[in-house]
Amino acid sequence: MGTPIDRDLPSSSSASSTSSPSASSSPSTPSTPSSPSPLRPPSPSGASAASSDAQGSTTSDQLEITPEEFQLFVEEGEEQLQDIEDLLLSLEAGQSSPDGINRLFRAAHTLKGNSATVGFHQMASLTHALESLFDQARKGQLLLQGNKEVMDLLLRTLDTLRGLLDTGVQQGGREVPDPSVAQLELELKAATTAQTLGPGTASGTGAAETDPAGMAAPSGPAQTPDSTDDSNAARADWKLQVQLRPDCGLPAVRIYQLFTRAVEWGQVLATDPTADTVEQLIASDDNDDRDAVWRQQPVHVWLRTSLPPARLQQAVQEIPEIASVQVEPSAAPIATPPTSATSATSATSATQATQAGQAGSAPPAAPDALPAATSGTTPSAAGVSDIAPSQPRAPSSSGSGSRSAAAVEASTIRVNVQWLDLLMNLVGELVIDRNRLLLLSSQQGHKHEEGNGQGHWNHANATGDDEISQLAAHLSRLTGDLQDAVMQLRMVPIDSLFRKLPRVVRETARLLGKKIRLEITGNDTQLDRSLIEELHDPVLHLLRNAVDHGIEDEATRLAAGKPAEGLVHVGAYHREGHFYLEVSDDGGGISREKIRQVAIARGDLSPEAAQQWSDADLLRLLFRPGFSTRTKVTEVSGRGVGLDVVGRAVEHLGGTVDVHSEEGKGTTFRIRLPLTLAIVRALLVSVGGVVCAIPLNSVMEAVEPEVSALQMVNGRPVLRHRDDILPLFALHGLWETTPPAEHQVRSSLYQVPTVIVQIGDEQLALQVDALLGEEEVVVKPFGKFLGQIPGLAGTTLLGDGRVALILDVPGLFAEVRTNASYLTV
């Protein structure tokens, strides 16, 4: 990658010393998967040396930056800013991770070096101020957690940095001076020095006031002489051996507390069990007492801190259900691996541990052996990795496999999206050609059969045909594999979207004066990248909706016996070949009665019908255009602002949204999407000479109903199918100019092929001329010239070169709904 960026090596090497050794087997790779990492002793002065290096390099070589290098800088810069934001917000939310502040510092430091390299001096100087502040925090001389003023300042700084980056991109790589930078720098410096007056002076007690544990200001006497330069020098490494009480109710939670607190005391070098293990134990729902082992066995934390041992001991004792604490000096921090809690997997060799870290999918260890649950990762990485890791491109881990940052990064490269799109298009073409070849070879086969008995010509040809059809079959398989691989390339974790959410919730909640906790799950769930982009607006909309209208105000919540803090949960997962995303809140829910009232007032349904409608039907009304105008709905149900927009956006992506809401308990919106849009399996049908492709994911079945099953109900054609009565729609009606409901659905003497499609829990019967078979089709959207066409998702090329139209089933439902309005009958 770009050399100028890599010039910042000193910092990245110091980074790796704390985050994780490269997976390629450093000699110190632990022999037992569950043992803590033998970290290279982090050079205390390494970081500051690196920073001066980076500064020096700015002036020494102001070399030309190629566009690729600049692009790399921008991409990395955006990532680093996002990382910083994530870390800050999780700090603010009280989830400090063992390594959080170090990562903050490193991200700022790397960004500083990078921006200096590309000549973004304002950015470099602002990040320098940022870095200094984080450095203070890292040394324990500035408390970030719970420090709202500093937090706001930092977030503003991030915004300004983003702005510098953005305008820089717009100006083709030239930094545009931003007048607010100087002011921000001053503020940052003020914030940095405000609490850096040095321990022993007033600030020591001041900091202690803000920190209930009294941990913020180091109080070791050795600290004073060189505290401003490098407090690390005065630090010592300690090994904490903590024994929980045998009757401890929730060992995992206590360990988690211990780890979380330990970060505040100093630099956590390693832990046993690893942070990941503990996190998983907490996350797992089943109360199978997997953490029971820690009632007997001690927990270890290796800590580099300036705090005196007595103080450490006291601090640990503040955590409930702790039986005893031993603090021992640990000169060579982790040289001697501690007695591991498990010996179940101790036989596994070092190489296996390394491989496991790389693959992220090690064979699961015996389920009853607790720390072995993390055998999927090198403990060194796990021990200090983020409590809530959010690695892009992490191999899809199903619970037990945890993410090893180093291993993932080592096997990841950046690729320009354009290449992916090109590759996808080429594969698309290949799929079409393959279909064509299959068609030809089958036609060839038919000819062959027909012409049987025509002598030698056939004989010679027959072997050729055989080979061709074999070749076609092989090519078909290869193309399928290639297609899968390319599709996989396009899959990225939804994390890129999810990591924007905490900030949105923070801002919205602050604006509304609400206390909201955001919970995010499944951020490594993968989805086609184009879909993730398209999901951005709908998800943000649902999220704001949940914060604004879902969560009640504090008084109402307390009156209802709920905690004052509202909970909004955003989660993603895969199920049955689909991607699901849920946004739920524990707010007041949606009042059905009020929906009824609005619907009746709007004329959507009659008062009688309103009473008969099911909950699902009523809730679906929320997605009707206009149902959700602010004036109407806010005063009535407090819900549904622009939900029709969300509904349409998701339907446009070939997905669906549904709502579940329990009055008084909360509301869940669930988006369901296909994993990719580019290639779909479809049922081909012919309609008036045109071939239409109906995506298989919405096809329930194809039937040829008895003529008697076609009936009219209230002047609308319906199909009686099994016990259901389905609205019936003649597909050729799409081409007519009169509303579809006006068409004569054919009820002649012969049976008309009919395809039953389903979206959500609604079904629709489509009459077609003929069923042609299944095929994998490559979706080609209509261009800008034709724009979006109601009821159609795009076009595709058939094997014979004809153009087929791909039906947009949700759109078709909308068509039928608006035109026939069978719902209101």
Add this chain to the structure above:
Amino acid sequence: MAGFETAAAGTGVRKGTGKVGGGLSQIVVFKLADESYGVSIHLVREINALQPITSVPHTPDFIEGVTNLRGKVIPVLDLRKRLGLPAENGRDTRIMVVEHRQETIGMIVDAVSEVLTVDPAAVEPPSPYVVSVDTEYITGILKLEDRLVILLDLTRVLNPGEEESLQQFAQDQTTGVENAQEGA
């Protein structure tokens, strides 16, 4: 992202086929209902024989449908219908493929006759008395010795309607606002 959007909106400015008029330029001449029409050769990519067209519902009547141009699906419009001339497909009917706002579009014309080099001096402003087509679609009239060639304003011809451009405009607006908000 925002950059692309603005660029697209910028091309919407009505000054499309201005190539003809300043300096010598070449035009492709084709027939429609016994009259000769011309468009700048820069816009024409190729001329093909009529091929199967898949009709697309919910489109204006002058849109014939879509067709397969060497693996690419392109929309095809019937220029006669577009210009309000009587519909009729003859033997020499061709699909003239043009580039319009980075999109490839096929236009059905009666026949393609020749390529001419045009002297701007010979181009006169459109006059409703001379041609049967709405002057809205015309940039000028080329007077040759024996006949008139009507120079078409493709930007207007290929704009399916005010509605679409408004929609486009509205979209551009909202995207702009969102970007501004995110930047703030």
